[in-house]
Amino acid sequence: EDQVTQSPEALRLQEGESSSLNCSYTVSGLRGLFWYRQDPGKGPEFLFTLYSAGEEKEKERLKATLTKKESFLHITAPKPEDSATYLCAVQAQGRGSTLGRLYFGRGTQLTVWP
């Protein structure tokens, strides 16, 4: 059973066309939700951590928000260099063998064309 679902799988935007990526999750007790950016041939690069519903984080053209069921990554006036795959991961309260484990979604592949 998927615990983290990202949508859409792929998104094409024209430069300057704002949009949002979605990450919905089902875990019993959220300890943290993480957003990563992954460029082709590279490892995931950490962007944000969100801990509780209502929290927001911003970095340049990216803004991440969190509710009790989902998170959004808003991209304002994107540029071609924002093209990448964006990954969402959640960490549950858990215990024992699951303590600290991250559960990743499959990612949203974003392409921004000039």
Add this chain to the structure above:
Amino acid sequence: NAGVTQTPKFRVLKTGQSMTLLCAQDMNHEYMYWYRQDPGMGLRLIHYSVGEGTTAKGEVPDGYNVSRLKKQNFLLGLESAAPSQTSVYFCASTGGDRGLGQPQHFGDGTRLSIL
């Protein structure tokens, strides 16, 4: 700022061969992880370690072994490679209180093909 370094970056093996992937981190992190990433799937945890000398199974451990003899290094071994193990392998590390609420930092991966 090296962070997490993985070697080798690419490797091609024949079915039945063995090899070891090396992960090294210079952030003094206690927790280290090995993931595999396959097309259309999220990152899946293979094995992890909560400290020097300790290892534990993740979500997809079969066919792999690991060792953490030094705090900064985490090795992933394939004893008898199979085509199903063709994948991109990522190592990650994190610190803090049991890694809770802390982001994991990733290397750039090892691309492994099994023929």
